[in-house]
Amino acid sequence: MGGNTNSPCASCKLLRRRCAKDCIFSPYFPSNDPQKFAIVHKVFGASNVSKMLQELPIQQRSDAVSSLVYEAHARVKDPVYGCVGAISYLQNQVSDLQMQLAVAQAEILCLQMQHEPVMQNPDIALDHKSSYLLQNDLPQYLNFPSSSNVIHYDSLSRGSIF
Numbered sequence: 001m002g003g004n005t006n007s008p009c010a011s012c013k014l015l016r017r018r019c020a021k022d023c024i025f026s027p028y029f030p031s032n033d034p035q036k037f038a039i040v041h042k043v044f045g046a047s048n049v050s051k052m053l054q055e056l057p058i059q060q061r062s063d064a065v066s067s068l069v070y071e072a073h074a075r076v077k078d079p080v081y082g083c084v085g086a087i088s089y090l091q092n093q094v095s096d097l098q099m100q101l102a103v104a105q106a107e108i109l110c111l112q113m114q115h116e117p118v119m120q121n122p123d124i125a126l127d128h129k130s131s132y133l134l135q136n137d138l139p140q141y142l143n144f145p146s147s148s149n150v151i152h153y154d155s156l157s158r159g160s161i162f
Contacts, residue, residue: 010037015046024053028065036069043072 008019009026014037019026025046029037040049049068053061074082081088 007031010034011041011046014038014041024050028053028062039072039076040065040068043075044068 007013008017008031009023010029010031010033011025012019012023013031014034025037029040044052052064052068056064071083074086078085
């Protein structure tokens with residue numbers, strides 16, 4: 001039996017077979033974590049996982065198993081998009097946060113402009129109306145929704161992700 005002489009690996013236990021010494025699953029699916037193999041088996045199938053692992057160099061197999069486990073969890077959670085859905089959601093969230101940061105920076109700039117006196121250049125003659133807009137109404141034109149309005153995943157529809 002792969003790494004443990006007392007009990008079969010999680011794969012062999014689930015598949016109800018004898019765990020051989022050279023079992024390809026035993027280093028990556030220990031008997032004390034049966035759910036790890038169960039979810040990978042449910043999504044990809046034991047035969048496909050075995051073929052994938054056999055095609056990889058030994059030093060890359062552990063990372064491949066971690067990726068398979070992650071993708072299997074994502075597929076169970078979101079059968080249509082899997083990891084791509086999670087990546088798209090995170091990309092949208094980054095974009096939304098970048099927009100909120102830009103709005104907050106614009107609000108800071110407006111507040112700074114409100115508190116600093118408007119310096120009139122004697123060479124440029126500003127009429128009374130444009131000077132009034134610069135001093136009083138400009139912040140209202142840039143009054144965006146508060147930057148604390150964070151969009152949550154629940155409010156996004158799948159259609160908006162793609």
